[in-house]
Amino acid sequence: MPWMEFNFFGPTKIAASLREIAAKFDDKIQANAEKVIAKYQPVMDAVLKKYRPRLEGNTVMLYVGGLRPRHVVPAFEDVGIKVVGTGYEFAHNDDYKRTTHYIDNATIIYDDVTAYEFEEFVKAKKPDLIASGIKEKYVFQKMGLPFRQMHSWDYSELDYR
Numbered sequence: 352m353p354w355m356e357f358n359f360f361g362p363t364k365i366a367a368s369l370r371e372i373a374a375k376f377d378d379k380i381q382a383n384a385e386k387v388i389a390k391y392q393p394v395m396d397a398v399l400k401k402y403r404p405r406l407e408g409n410t411v412m413l414y415v416g417g418l419r420p421r422h423v424v425p426a427f428e429d430v431g432i433k434v435v436g437t438g439y440e441f442a443h444n445d446d447y448k449r450t451t452h453y454i455d456n457a458t459i460i461y462d463d464v465t466a467y468e469f470e471e472f473v474k475a476k477k478p479d480l481i482a483s484g485i486k487e488k489y490v491f492q493k494m495g496l497p498f499r500q501m502h503s504w505d506y507s508e509l510d511y512r
Contacts, residue, residue, distance in 0.1 A: 356449075360419075361426025362395035399429065407431030409479040414461070414469055414487060415501045416440045423482070423501070424453040434458055435476045438469075440484075466490065 357371065358364035366388045373384035409432045413420050420437045427434055434454060438461035439446055450460060459472060470490055473481060481491045482499040491498050 412436035
């Protein structure tokens with residue numbers, strides 16, 4: 352069965368995905384997609400203007416499951432954070448192939464690493480942020496590294512209003 356993959360993490364990929372979906376329909380739907388993108392662009396621009404200057408030049412290492420290892424890369428790039436390592440707990444060859452479209456040649460890709468291996472990668476790359484699951488949280492917090500829990504968004508206590 353034919354299928355398409357879209358990415359709704361970060362303003363750049365949200366707009367691109369909406370355009371890609373709309374392209375499968377008529378001109379009216381494509382025009383409406385552009386209206387939606389234009390409507391929310393000021394909101395996206397305001398967020399980027401606020402956070403990008405503070406985050407520009409920082410680095411992150413990711414280790415999560417599902418599509419997130421590749422899909423959040425552009426979202427981090429939108430705010431100026433470079434992904435220096437990314438990996439999957441459970442992945443297929445196709446996941447890794449698709450990941451290479453989002454990263455550069457200097458990015459480490461790891462597969463089902465142990466806690467020790469991930470910690471050693473982090474020590475070697477010295478990222479400014481770790482984005483992973485709850486199991487990894489405490490090791491990196493003890494190392495004094497900022498950590499973003501990526502498996503359950505409800506832990507963030509962020510107010511988006």
